[in-house]
Amino acid sequence: MSNKTKTSAIKDEATPARVPKLRFPEFREADGWKFIPLNRLAILAKQKNRDEKIVRVLTNSAEFGVVDQRDFFDKDIATQGKLEGYFIVELGSYVYNPRISSTAPVGPISKNKIGTGVMSPLYTVFKFKDDRGDFYEHFFKTTGWHTYMRQASSTGARHDRMAISSDDFMAMPLPAPSSDEQQKIAECLSSVDELIAAQARKVDSLRTHKIGLMQQLFPREGETKPRLRFPEFQRAGEWEMRELSDFVTERNEYSKEKVPLFSLTIEDGVTPKTERYERSFLVNDEAEAYKLVLPNDFALNPMNLRFGAIGRHSGTEKVAVSKYYNIFWCDDTVDSSFCELYFRSERMVAFYDDRAIGSLIEKRRVHFAAFLKFRIRFPRLSEQQRIASCLSSLDALITVEAQKLEALKNHKKALMQQLFPSPEDAKE
Secondary structure, X not given: OOHHHHHHHHHHHHOOOEOOOOOOHHHOOOOOEOEXXXXXXXXXXXXXXXXXXXXXXXXXXXXXXXXXXXXXXXXXXXXXXXXXXXXXXXXXXXXXXXXXXXXXXXXXEEEOOOOOEEEOOOOEEEEEOOOOOOHHHHHOOOOOOHHHHHHHOOOOOOOOEOOOOHHHXXXXXXXXXXXXXXXXXXXXXXXXXXXXXXXXXXXXXXXXXXXXXXXHHOOOOOOOOOOOOOHHHOOOOOOEEEEHHHOEEEOOOEOOOOOEEEEEEOOOEEEEOOOOOOOOEOOHHHHHHEEEEOOOOEEEOOOOHHHOOEEEOOOOOOEEEEOOOEEEEEOOOOXXXXXXXXXXXXXXXXHHHHHOEOOOHHHOXXXXXXXXXXXXXXXXHHHHHHHHHHHHHHHHHHHHHHHHHHHHHHHHHHHHHHHOOOOOOEOO
């Protein structure tokens, strides 16, 4: 163990007990929490996969935790003949991945909850001597151990990976309240996790329902009308084939005034830049670098149209987007909300991809002139509006449920900050 870590470990053993800001009633009069080195609570796993008896390769993802490598990468990264040096990871073991990311600034520590497998020796694997609950699984989702990792890691390490020895890692001080308090905290946070998982399933179910509904409300390839129609349109006949140039007009205008800067994303369409860029408004010397977008205008990225980079500006103010986008508006023979749903549908994305041109895969694009020549089927305006209203209502429901999911996640995050003491919460 390095002198730096020895000093740190001794300091932590002598540190006054810490008290979380929020405690369950039965523990409010209990002593503060002591911090104990990980090497006194857990055993470092060093068993190698001799003779390659185990072929199930696991990985530790910052987002998903311990998962099968094949499922995570959609292929096998490690191959037979190279697994003898891999560590055996038993069910219930913990795994530290030294690779850092925006969601795991010192690398993630996750519990193996899927079964025995093997992992790269680049990972650190350990198992608690007393593992009656998930207290430490929840603790490792906090930032309470990050400061130690930064102090104990070596300087000059790779920018994307923490460099810390096994001894220094195992000297990490961990909170050690009584077993009963650990269990109470773990049960509380696990119940919140169950609520979050249930809400996430609800959101996923609604999104899946929307995809299925759209497949029914829009004609399939080679068909002239949808398989599902609202009662008032069941006798309305076939959808009319229309060329986009019949009702689409390009807008090539540049702003002469101060307007908000927006971007175009595949996920969210036309969206503000304020969260990703320091400057959120167009300035005079950039006037020729950004195009003007009016309410209900559409923007498409010809390079990424085949991935769904097209969207409508649903706001009420003028905005500006990159000059490399094509901006257009639709006349009053079509409903703009309906067009947005149609243009961003899975079927249309596949349509764009089929018609993209370019000798290099990464440079294939859909030129705007070609986009205008596309012929697709449209119903009457009243049916467009009915479909748009239905799907917009479903979108609103999805948004509400997604906001509930985000609120639950934020609630858990705040709860964890209260249930685990910070270094400042010392009890003299």
